[in-house]
Amino acid sequence: MLTTDQRAFADLVCADPDWVSAEFEAIIDASFGANHDRVPVPRPRPLPAAAGHREPAVMRGVWRARCARSRQRSPPAG
Secondary structure, eight states: OOOHHHHHHHHHHHTOHHHHHHHHHHHHHHHHOTTTTOOOOOOOOOOOOOTTOOOOHHHHHHHHHHHOOOOOOOOOOO
16 A cells, blocks of 8 residues: 555656656666667568479478388498
8 A cells, every 4th residue: 555655756746647758758768779669570481382382302301201200220231
C-alpha cells in the first residue's frame, strides 16, 4: 500500500502527461539509443519446393544418410 506521501508524489508526477511522455522518451533514448524506432527486418525464408518437383540430388543423399538404418561396414578381407 502506498503512504499518503507516496500517493501525493505519484499524483504530482502523473499530473502532466506531456512531461511523463517526454521523460519516458528520454529514458528509452538513454537506454536503447535514438534508433529504437527501427525494427530489424527478418531474413527471408527459402520458398518450399513446388509440388511435383524433385529436390536436388545432393539433398536426397543428405536425407538418406541421416535417416538410414544401416550398419557400419568392416574393412575388406584380404
